[in-house]
Amino acid sequence: NAGVMQNPRHLVRRRGQEARLRCSPMKGHSHVYWYRQLPEEGLKFMVYLQKENIIDESGMPKERFSAEFPKEGPSILRIQQVVRGDSAAYFCASSPPGDNTEAFFGQGTRLTVV
Amino acid sequence: KNEVEQSPQNLTAQEGEFITINCSYSVGISALHWLQQHPGGGIVSLFMLSSGKKKHGRLIATINIQEKHSSLHITASHPRDSAVYICAVTMDSNYQLIWGAGTKLIIKP
Numbered sequence: 307n308a309g310v311m312q313n314p315r316h317l318v319r320r321r322g323q324e325a326r327l328r329c330s331p332m333k334g335h336s337h338v339y340w341y342r343q344l345p346e347e348g349l350k351f352m353v354y355l356q357k358e359n360i361i362d363e364s365g366m367p368k369e370r371f372s373a374e375f376p377k378e379g380p381s382i383l384r385i386q387q388v389v390r391g392d393s394a395a396y397f398c399a400s401s402p403p404g405d406n407t408e409a410f411f412g413q414g415t416r417l418t419v420v
Numbered sequence: 421k422n423e424v425e426q427s428p429q430n431l432t433a434q435e436g437e438f439i440t441i442n443c444s445y446s447v448g449i450s451a452l453h454w455l456q457q458h459p460g461g462g463i464v465s466l467f468m469l470s471s472g473k474k475k476h477g478r479l480i481a482t483i484n485i486q487e488k489h490s491s492l493h494i495t496a497s498h499p500r501d502s503a504v505y506i507c508a509v510t511m512d513s514n515y516q517l518i519w520g521a522g523t524k525l526i527i528k529p
Contacts, residue, residue: 349506349519351517409453411455411464
């Protein structure tokens, strides 16, 4: 049973390009969470998704950011028209259905905007 | 005041020393997590606690719900334990994790 898989591990984008970050949850996990870690800062919650549903996107910037978790395939965090301030590590975690279940983290994607 | 506070922020110790990292929180929680983040950024879940004590290898985590306090202990510390250790809580009212600022641990050989 592979862990939470994120790809790519490193992503470099020029300002104005789009960034797509993928997260494949652990087998049997239907809940996905995305977090962002800005340089020298802690992890910040961005969005919580279940299959085909966004449950809570209160941590997502209002513009340019979107997330999805389709019925088939990985969860995608999409950042349009990236800016230098988007440079950060983006972590995905997944958990099985139910309350108070442990979340497992992926290795993260380090996005650098040049 | 942050809802989750960790201490110390930085800790340097010699190999073999017993290490304690503390976490205090001010909100009602359903669970507390200890995580490890190595240089290079990957995050590993170490423990999830809602009461009592858990042990895994040289790592021990305890929680006192009444005092709203948890500790992470490392016995016989080793340079490979050098990492940032993060305490996070899942609030009673929702599923979001509230994170502590992390403790940067360096173990010198």
